[in-house]
Amino acid sequence: MVTVRSIMALAASKGSYIYQMDVHNAFLNGDLLEEGYMVIPSGFAKQGETHKHTENDIVVVLVYVDDLLITGSNQQLLCNTRLDIKKKFKMKDLGELKFFLGIEFSRSNKGILMSQRKYALELISESGLGGAKPTCTPLEMNQKLISVQYDEHINEGIAEGDNILTNTTKYQRLSHMNATLRVVRYIKEAPGLGLLMPAGDTSKLTAYCDSDWGACMETRKSVTGYLVKFGKGLISWKSKKHETVSRSSAKVEFRSMSACTIEITWLI
CATH class of the missing domain: 3.30.70 (Alpha-Beta Plaits)
Known part of the structure; x- marks a missing residue:
């Protein structure tokens, strides 16, 4: 895409x-x-x-x-x-x-x-949220989702890394479903909202990147991300949780810049 x-x-x-x-x-x-x-x-x-x-x-x-x-x-x-x-x-x-x-x-x-209005309306209907009240944000501020298995380990006092490295999709909580439905309600606020690729001659690429050191509560793995704009049009973005735990925030920043540079080079 x-x-x-x-x-x-x-x-x-x-x-x-x-x-x-x-x-x-x-x-x-x-x-x-x-x-x-x-x-x-x-x-x-x-x-x-x-x-x-x-x-x-x-x-x-x-x-x-x-x-x-x-x-x-x-x-x-x-x-x-x-x-x-x-x-x-x-x-x-x-x-x-x-x-x-x-x-x-x-x-x-x-x-x-560019929009997905038809798909958005079908998603709202299939989710049974046709009469639900829309929300203005996709997630609650600073919300962190954890798995049931991780919660059980914490309660038992077993917080070692090897015991909590798990796929959260296998041990979902009610909070995961509520968060998913909130995203659908956010889409319901404006199902026809899309990406505008503006008119006006330009050849300028602008890129931004950032990182969140130790973002995952369960594994302490970091998340990096970037976005690239052509003129004022958003054309590429990505966020990624890394496979290993970074020992410093500087290392995560360099990873974020590296991924962003690769994408810019490819686009050019």
Whole structure:
């Protein structure tokens, strides 16, 4: 999804059109004698570099199984590219992008809005919270969730690390369910809320990273995280609990900066 968000942010900043195409039949009829996929028409780069360009313009084609997103800086080149692909494959041209991978896309003079309103409404309904009161925050402030097994160890006075290294999902408490339902109630506050990829030409990447030393109450493992913005559009973020216990807060900070630097390098 980082790739999709990045392309959306780039298209919004440049004012580029985005079209969607779909393969009529993605199933194979007969024996597969050689591993492979779609043969990209001549003039396109190989897999991993799927784009077509002239001296001043470029077309980018994102391929996900049997769905294609096509965007670029030149409208005529976009039309020619779609025609080239339709000559090689049996395709359905779905026009401008509206819905892709469960995400709804809407465009205005402010940019491109990505949201999951349909999925959010289904989640609220399936959770039985259609009549519940919404909440303005996903979690209570400074809330820490612990497992039943950890709680039992504490009560028994057995707090050694080896005894409490456990997967909390196997020993969930009522607090875990309440926290989950609170997240759904938070979504209910604004089910159509999404990510806006703003219009306006930019090529600036901005990144932030942080760490929480010894954040896990059970294992004292640290959590690091980062986010990256293209202009004012959020395109990448990640948080991670580390496998080992860090002996210093400085070490965790360096881990956070390292992960962030790797992501920036890849995006560039």
